[in-house]
Amino acid sequence: MTRFISLNHILSTLLFLISLTTVAQETSYEDGKSYILGGLEVTGLESYNEQTVKTYTGLRVGQPITLPGEQISEVIKKLWGLELFSEIEFYITNIEDNNVFLELNIIERPTLTNVTFYGVKKGKIEGLIKDTDLKKGKKITESLISNSKNYITNKYKKQGYLNAQVNIATAKDTSETNAQSMVVNVKKGDKVKIREIVFEGNEELKDKKLRKALKNTKEKKFGRFWKKSKYIQEDYKEDLGLLVDKFAENGFRDARVISDSVVKVDENNIDLHIKVEEGDKYYFGDIDFVGNTVYTDRQLNQVLGIKKGDTYNGVLLRERIADNSKPDPSDVTSLYQNNGYLFSTINPVEISAANDTIDFEIRIIEGKETFLNHVTVSGNDKTNDHVIYRELRTRPGQKYNKSDIIRSIRELGQLGFFDAEQITPDVLNANPNDGTVDLAWSLVESGSSQIELQGGYGGGGFIGTLGLSFSNFSIQNLFKGEKYKPVPMGDGQTFALRLQASRTFRVYSLNFSEPWLGGKKPVRFNLSVSRTQQFAASYGGTNGITVNKDQQFSITGVTAGLAKRVQWPDDFFTISHSLGYQLYDFRNYNIGLFNFGNGKANSLAYTFGISRNSQGPSRIFPTSGSTFELTGKFTPPYSLFSDKDFKALKERSEELTELQAERRSLGQTLTASEVKELENSDQERFRLLEYYKIKFKGDWYTTLVDKLVLRSNAEFGFLGSYNSDIGDVPFERFFVGGDGLGNFTLDGRDVVQLRGYDNQALTPVDPITGEQDGGLIYNKFSLELRYPLTLKPSASIYGLAFLEGGNSFNNFQEFNPFQLKRSAGVGLRIFMPAFGLLGIDFGYGFDEDLRPQSAGQGPSGWQTHFIIGQQF
Incomplete structure (x- = not known):
């Protein structure tokens, strides 16, 4: 019927x-x-x-x-x-x-009661049922069966299973009235690979160049892992268009694909035969601009970048007129749109093609100068409007500027309050006659508060961190109960409470930051207060580690700083100043670098920094731009105003330290008077700490293909002294190696991550004490390939592979930037708004570390690193 x-x-x-x-x-x-x-x-x-x-x-x-x-x-x-x-x-x-x-x-018609799949992985069945609508209660029709069969078959063909077969059968189900069950049998077979791509008719362009032009259609080749050699018809047809573009890029404007065929070699392999016609090679002739009044021909020619006599390149011409593949291209259309001419149109027209030369007219309709009328923001359920508007480069009454919109997207993404992937500026109510448009910003709030749970092994035990960080805090609403959701939010301030502890140390810290002090200009105010306690520990024996809390030293510190965004050399730069004070209090703590076990040391330091941050658009997974920071930390040169004989104090201290090490090797100790003398000499030298500390860190982000991003990193640090008679301070040193955890501000140290090695295992041995007491200079380089698995607001996940190299040294005389401890490995990162960054790395160290017990033991080998709560 x-x-x-x-x-x-x-x-x-x-x-x-x-x-x-x-x-x-x-x-x-x-x-x-x-x-x-x-x-x-x-x-x-x-x-x-x-x-x-x-x-x-x-x-x-x-x-x-x-x-x-x-x-x-x-x-x-x-x-x-x-x-x-x-x-x-x-x-x-x-x-x-x-x-x-x-x-x-x-x-x-019978009703579908259940469907059973064979030949499909369990995890894929639910998706197929949803896509084909084979749900319980569905009426079984011939079209339902046919459409389901075709959909599943084509789905697998798109994945390269050209021989996929799908059979669907139904049978009466007596458990219900007029019901049938369904069985879907899928035989994928093996993926059909492209054995060879054969070109015919090309004389000027070589086969290798043409094969490279095919973006997603590749021959089987050993070692290729990024682009597979499977045959997908839709991708192949698209690649044929790219093939024609490749000819056009090289002057062959009339090139075309005459025919193409798929030749079956066997069940799992095919050959592609593509016949082309190159045509004649052309060159650019005269290029005249018509209709331009805002910019001169010379200005437009500089942007176009094409000269008479250049080989004809149709693809390049289109990109120089309007490049839609980049958010902020350097083309003629963007030149106009960045100066208010939203309604401008630019069309290249061939006016003659004599012999092998093509003359063009670039016809421009500039339109009316465009201004922003209304600028609105929606979707900010927690963040106050003024926090958003102060970051926008698009204000009512301003000229329309495409680059300002792109920069605003980046600034909003860097706040960390919104999902960077869903920041959408919509141009509305465009009126070419009046020269006005409205701009509506659509935002999606993401979690801006975090519970920090950080863990790792270092210093002989487990290091744990528990903290609360509110990065969109509002201190002015602190005493307004109705503003607690669950804490007062919305003003873009940062407030963090943190507790970090292990068996051998404890750290308490409070940090507050206001990014727009006074609300008028981007001047960031920072205030931090911290308290650290370090306990003496002995290693070995049946208990592993023994902690003596009667032997301890503490650090109490407070730091205040201001950082201002400047306009020169560009407005990505920030100049920062901070002043910090630390009190070091020793109680019966005769360990390591600290030769005075009882006493105090004071550090008053000014830090000056220059930084530039253009990475973006997302703070979590940057795809472009860079960030670098150069800081200098300086204490006053107290020794210039003192008449103490620091040289004699240092020489006596070194003499007693060497004697102490010698006697320890013999199972002996210094006499009580010698200990007292050693303590007094170091106490006098370091009562007022004087030093300078220079650090540099740079990261560069480059998108290679698709979403594959290369992060390049370089770091350098140096701790120096003004007066060689005093010597290097026993604080503020560099400890290199491992996962980078344990950066608990103990004695101002910098803990530098270098995967593939144990924590702090690349810290040099002090020649006098024989201990790893921290390096005075270090450098590090790394390359990291990143690829996102998902960038959803609920969880951003990306995989990575890395190469790293670095080392630390006791002085500049030993420093060799090419003497690197190398490593390589892979890892995974998961960012969840409530918990911050979580991750794991598997790194292989190719060299020995610097610990004395590692001498002659060979490469460090495989190390596992858990990354919890660290920076991105």
Whole structure:
């Protein structure tokens, strides 16, 4: 039975049925005859109510009806539209006087109860059911089966399974009325690979160059992992267009693909044969600009960058006019749009092609200068409007500027309050006559508060951190109960409380930051207060590590700073100043570099920094730009104003330290007077700490292909002294190696990550004490490939592979920037708004570390590093 029954079919059916009835009446059906509907019976129903079907037909007993006529046809079409029935037939069962009695016979379609897949991984079944709509209760139709089969087959063909076969069978399910179950059997087979791509007709461009132009269609080649050699028809057709573009880039404007064919080699391999026609090679002739008044021909030619006599390149010409592949291209269209001419149009037109030279006119309609009328923001449920508007480069009344919009996207993304992937500026109410547009910013809030849970092994034990960080805090609403959601939020301030501890140390810290001090200019104010306690520990024995809390030293510190965004050399630069004070208090702590076990040391230091941050657009997964920071930390040169004989104090201290190390090797100790003398000499030298500390760190982000990003990193640090008679301070040193955890501000040290080695294992050994007491200079380089698996607001996940090298040294005389401890490995990062960054790295160290016990032991080997709560 076909879905739509023609009027002729109805006529012939009615004539046949009436001829079989016992009612002998002479009736003409040429023009139809009017009756009164005397009765309607519905037969064949299994799961539907008869009265419901009668009501749906719209036919009522007692109503006039013409047979044959449009009424019956419309009812049949209406019932077919439900897609619930496989057959629909009307019969005349009786005619009495002028009353006609009809029977509607229906065969219901079966209902799908369940579907079973074979040949498909369990994790993929749910997706296939959703895509094909093979859900329970669905009516089984021929089109449902056919469409499902075609969809699944094409899905696997798109993945390179050209020999994929799908069979669908149904069987009666007796557990329910008029129900059937379905079995889908999928045989994917092996992926069909491209063995060879053969070109014919190309004379100027070599096969290798043409194969490279095919972006997603590649030959089988050992070692290729980024682009597979599977054949996908849609990608192949798109690549043929890129092939023509490759010819156009090299002057062959008329090149075309004459034919292409797929040749089956065997079940798993095919060859592609592509026949091309290159045509003649062309060159650019005269290029004239028409209609330009805002910019001169010379200015436009500088942007266009194409000269007379250059090889014709149609792709380059299109990109120099309007490059849609980049957010901030350097092209003629952007030149106009960055100066307010949103409604400008630029069209290159060939005006002559004599011999091998093509002359062009670049026809420009500049339009009216465009200004922003209304600028609105939506989606900021937590963040106050003023926090957003102060970061926007788009203000009402300003000229429309495309680069300002792109910069605003970056600035909003760097705040960390919004999902960078969903920051959308919509141009609305564009009016070319008035030269005005509205700009609507659509934002999606992401979590800006974090519970910091950081853990790792270092210093002989587990290091744990628990903290609360609110990066969109509002201190002015601190005493307004209705603003707690769950804490006062929305003003873009940072407030953090942090506790970090292990068996050997404890750190308490409080940090507050206001990015726009006074609310008028981007001047950041920072205040931090911290308290650190370090306990003496001995290693070895049955207990592993023994902690003595009667031997300790503490650091109490406070630091305040200001950082201002400047306009020169560009407005990515920031100049920062900070002043910090630390009090070092020793109590019976005769360990390591600290030769005075009882006493105090004071550090008052000014830090000056220059930084530039253009990375973006996302703070979590930057794809472009760079960030670098150069800082110098300086204390006053107290020794210039002192008459102490620091040289004699240093010489005596070094003499006693060497003697102490010698006696320890013999199982002996210094006498009480010698210990006292050593303590006093170091106490005098370091009561007022004087030093300078220079650090540099730079990161560069480059998008290679698709979403694959290369992060390049370089770091350098140096700790120096003003007065060689005093010597290098025992604080503020560099400890290199491991996961970078344990940066707990103990004695101002910098803990530098270098994966593939144990924590701090690349810290040099002090020649006098024989201990790893921190380096005075270090450098580090790394390359890291990153690829995102998902960048959703709930969780951003990316994988990485890295190469690293670095080292630390005791002085500049030993320093060699090329004497690197090398490593390589892979890792994974997960960023969740509530918990920050989580990750794991597997690194292989190719060299020995610097620990004395590692001498002659060979490479460091494989190391596992857990990255919890670190920077990006």
